[in-house]
Amino acid sequence: MTTTVRIVQWITGIVGLGALVLGLMFWIANIDLISLHRLLGFIVAIGLLVMSLIAVSTRGMRVLGLVGVVYAIILPVFGLTQQTLLVGDLHWLIQTIHMLLGIGALALAGIMGVRYVRLTRAARAASQVTVPEPGR
């Protein structure tokens, strides 16, 4: 499972960076690659969801996993509706929240990946500790 977690963590990170760049290109330079951006965003949401489900089934990470599941639902819902929110002078607020939500999703997936690897490593080390026999 550690390998799966590492692969999902990598894919989510790289694809998320791509989504961030495309989003910023749209925002700053008006280069409209939003369809591709949406696709990358969905991959990020799925990556976060997979990671969160693994976390939910791992002792010591269940709460973080639940937060991740909710986050993985909010991210695409907000992304798909944001164009209709606060249209006008204050739309930058929505755009900023959307960008921070996106970066937050990447951070959360990263944190879960690191924590999962650390927990499984600690569990493996603990299972290898040999108890000295009495009288020796």
Ligand code: HEM
């Ligand atoms: C399913 C997930 C996502 C969907 C459906 C989505 C959708 C969108 C849409 C429709 C826009 C254009 C909004 C407008 O016209 O004002 C946009 C812009 C943007 N997105 Fe995403 N996005 C998603 C995920 C992400 C992620 C993961 C990031 C960052 C890592 C991100 C960063 C941005 C940025 C910086 C912009 C430009 C500012 C803005 O308009 O909000 N998005 N996104």
